[in-house]
Amino acid sequence: MSYKRDFPIFSNHPDLVYLDSAASTQKPQIVIDAEIEFLSKHYANIHRGLYKLSEKSTSLYDEAREKIQKFINAKYFEEIIFTRNATEGLNLLATTLAKDYLTDGDEIIISNLEHHANIVSWQLIQKFKKIKIKVIPIDENGNLDFEAFKNLFSNKTKIVSMTYVSNVLGNIIDVKKYIAFAKQKNIITIIDGCQAVNSFPIDVQDLDCDFFVFSSHKLYGPTGLGVLYGKKQVLETLLPYQGGGDMIASVSFENTTFNVLPYKFEAGTPAFVQAYGLGKAIDYLSNIGMKNVFNHNQKLMNHAKDRIKEIDSIRVFGNVDKKVGIISFILEDKKSKTNFVHPHDVASLLDEKNIAIRVGHHCAEPLLKCLKVPGTCRMSFGLYNEISDIDKFIDELKKIKEFFVK
Ligand SMILES: Cc1ncc(COP(=O)(O)O)c(C=O)c1O
8 A cells, every 4th residue: 555645745756765754754635735725714713703714713623632632542622732842742741740749859750762852841840949850771772671660769759751662763662561650659651652643553541641742743744733632630730831812711910710621721822723734634544544554664664674684784773673663773884883884974875865864863862872872874664655765775775885884
């Protein structure tokens, strides 16, 4: 089954081999059409107008929320909050939990695999609260150490915040096990689902996490939009993140009361056109079925893993048996180990052949430090990739290797 034709970027760039979906996915026509349709037929600010056009745009915004609720199997509509991106979702949580839930001396557990968004947002809290950040260690393949995780807990532990899939290694983490352990101790759990939600079915009720965040633009949807899922009973205990229009029930100079969920966390005019687009991306993915998305991804992964074996000077990072969608690697001189081809050279040479990959630290510097490399080359798949993309990539990589590594 080929999905490529659903994505107009490839008719405009017929030679493009796009292997950077972990950074952002390309958009299917249905999402592009949705934004044009909304802007040309239904556009008016939501919630504020007592006229048909505004009522229509409000109902389309709410429908998008319902689609997301269903897609990740959230129990209530109110549990889906629109943010700007996953980064904002994590910052919202760090900030509001710090206000309502954390006191000096409390401890947060994150993992060594985290994206900067799930590190720096907590470090910012340390500027005004004396909280401690503890880190779940990894082995050389990026596997988290569950025993070490258990030993990190103390009576000061308040939050566990961790990624579901590493954006550098593609490793899938058995987050359910970590959540279950934290739940026994009544600890708040946050899952960064950015690289998971686009790769396999998500069921937040089954995971039983308190919060789950992701970005629309990595899920074939528009940019400028993210989703924060939170359990209703936990969200209700938190103060709003930002103040402004829509998040209030009534305002006076003496006292302001807040709106109900989810609007309490959506101050100001939200990205409702983009939300409509994300709803269409979800329709598109649901028609394919997320299990089929996963199978397609694994077919590409297995082929890539097989063909990579043809290159003897490649070092692949992460757990090769537990990967989805992402392969990070370097080309190295096997003898000296450290003398690898600079990832930027690899990316530039591939770009000359219209092959797009990402290189660098992938916003996960502590992980790269642990892997003892300053950067990696990262290929990542999307629905539109085909076996021929992998073949073209490997054939060009072989030539680069021959050129640099004798
Ligand atoms: C695991 C993970 N978390 C968070 C982010 C941040 O996403 P955004 O830049 O869309 O906020 C990314 C983006 O690469 C990611 O891969």
